[in-house]
Amino acid sequence: MKERGLISILALSRDQRRSRDYLQDKLWSTKEATQAQTSLRRALSNIRKTDPALEDVICADRADVWLRPARWCVETTRDPPDVELLENLRIRDPEFESWRRDQQARLVDSARAPPRQAPYMAPFMTAYMTRAEQAEPERRFDIVMIGAPASDKERFAREYLACILQRRLRELGPTTICEEPRLDATNAERIELRSHIEGRNLVVLLRLVGGHLRACHWSGHATLPFALTAMQASDQLSTLVAQAFAASLAVLRSASGAPSPPGLRLQTASQLLFSGARDKIDSAETMLCTLPDVGISRAWRAFGRLTRAIEFQQFDTDLAIEGLQLANDALTDTPNATVSALAAIVAMKLDGDIDLGFHLAQSAIAVDDQNPYALNALSQAHFFRGTFTEGFEQARRARLAAIGLPNNYYWDMQACLSALGVGNIDAAIGYARDSYLRWPRCRPPLRYLVALHQLSGDTETAATYAEQLRRMEPDFTLRSLSDPAYPVETLRRLGLLEAVQTP
Structure with a gap:
């Protein structure tokens, strides 16, 4: 039965x-x-x-x-x-x-329920919907462990690494762990995992191969400690997994024409939400509405509402209720680290519920402790709780886990904010500069570069960044930093704006 x-x-x-x-x-x-x-x-x-x-x-x-x-x-x-x-x-x-x-x-x-009436869509949106409905099937990923392990200890370490890779790659498409290559591996990319023991360490080699000729698209290696606790905290592990994910995403982008598979469209939409540009955020939300109505797409739609609230000061009740409802609905689906992480950030920033945010961030880490969104959510939760040292450490790890992602400038910026929590102004400036260099058209790093250079007394550099910011915010002046509605909440929360010299 x-x-x-x-x-x-x-x-x-x-x-x-x-x-x-x-x-x-x-x-x-x-x-x-x-x-x-x-x-x-x-x-x-x-x-x-x-x-x-x-x-x-x-x-x-x-x-x-x-x-x-x-x-x-x-x-x-x-x-x-x-x-x-x-x-x-x-x-x-x-x-x-x-x-x-x-x-x-x-x-x-x-x-x-009565039949749903389709919302109004502009002609270009209708065309996009038609293409999306005809999207090609999701591409699969096979993680293949090559060669026999020399010991049970090595077997465990290999399987642990394979499970971490599987959790990350599921965001791009169905992912399977195999002992040997499958004969029916059509429409699939393959990550080959090889290893050998070197002293007290495990040396790992990953190769991403695919296509008719099984060409090698990417390879990466790392030397990891055998001890599980040390391996979990290893920067090399975070970097290797992030590079494998980024390479897999790049392969999907290069192999997919229009229309693209759902996993790739989800990554594209989520990337646009971090742009800070209203037209790109609009495009992202339109794209998310074409995806299956599951937890991960609802979570990103909730994050889109949060982005509008913060970036464009749209703190109206309806927007907040809609964002919170989408986040709650997303959590009813199968447990997912990214869903829990996004719901945590929405709960903390839209509803001010720090306890719930901390709980959801911990839940995300329990599902996948190498997920950059989960690490970022836990970092922000620590920041809001006043445990700044822990928040900075999680932000540093999140930044490593996001290596290679198209929107990695976001994690640079989060590291900047966490560095301010521990009082490291120089590190905060460095992270903000990295974020700016990765995406010069993104406004948050420019805002903080202006404020932090002004705070440190480097008014000439602050004026240079202010001039660049005015190209996107024509009304910006140093006095804007003192406006309670201006989006530099971290500086305001830490009391640093009082020390910023404004004319």
């Missing part, structure tokens, strides 16, 4: 995929974790033994279980349901029954 429940949950899930933890929680919630893991493995084995045809339908790796869409179809209807969903399936687990009731309620609500 649990086997039928397992297939039912997968069939009614988005993308017909769920994490092993989710399935264990819904079907074996009353058992210990190890017992639940064993029960799930046994259920998967029973399904395949009962019907050999299902062996090509249900798939699993170390993290997820899913149904292959090419061999499985779920039909839906808008007719009002006159029977109870899965009425003949009785599983004695309170979590499963709760899930079944939720699905029944959604089915009833969906059937009763």
Whole structure:
């Protein structure tokens, strides 16, 4: 009976995929974790033994279980349901029954809801929507561990690194860990992981290969400590994972024509939200509306509302309510580090709920401690709580984890703000300068370069940056820094604006 429940949950899930933890929680919630893991493995084995045809339908790796869409179809209807969903399936687990009731309620609500009226769209937006609906399928990533490990210790370290890579690459598309290359690796990129032991360290080599000729697009290596705690805190690990993600994103951009796959469109939209330009933020929000209505797209839409509130001083009630609601809705989906991180920042900055923000940031780190958005959320939470040293350390790690991302100037800027928390003005100026050099048209680093150089007495350099800022903000003067509505909140919160000499 649990086997039928397992297939039912997968069939009614988005993308017909769920994490092993989710399935264990819904079907074996009353058992210990190890017992639940064993029960799930046994259920998967029973399904395949009962019907050999299902062996090509249900798939699993170390993290997820899913149904292959090419061999499985779920039909839906808008007719009002006159029977109870899965009425003949009785599983004695309170979590499963709760899930079944939720699905029944959604089915009833969906059937009763009036047809949605499409919002007005300009012609260019309609054309974009048409292309998006015809988007090519998501590209897959296979993480292939090459060669046999010399010891159990090396095997564990390799698998730990592979899991970290898998969590990051899922943002671009479905990702699988393999012991050997798959024969049906069409529409997939492959990251090959090799390693050897050198003293007390693990030397790792990663190669990104793809295309018909399996050409090498990128390679990177690192020397990592064997001790797990030291490996987790290693700057080399953060840098290597960030470089692998950035290389994979670059391959998607170069391989994809128009239309592009959903994972790439999501990355493009999120990048535009950090531009600080109203037209690009508008384009980002339009693009996000064309993506599937899942947790990650809702979270980015919530972040877009926050961006409007801060960058354009649109602190109206409706915008805040909409942003908070989108963030809350996003959290109901499968746990995701980026979703929790964005929801944390929205909660802290739109609602002033520092405790919730700190909790969500910790939840994001628990899912993926190498995610740059999660590290940034935890850094900001520490800053708001007054634990500035911890905030600065997390901002430094977040900056490393964001190496190679198109919008890495954002993490430079966050490091600048965190450096101000620990009173390191010189470091803050350096980070703001790096941010400015990566994106000269971005206004936040220019604002802080003006203020910080003015604060340190270098009025000539401050005037130079002020002149550049006026090209984007014609009304800017040094007196603007004293305006309570001007977006230099960190300087205001730390009391540094009082020391800035303004005419």
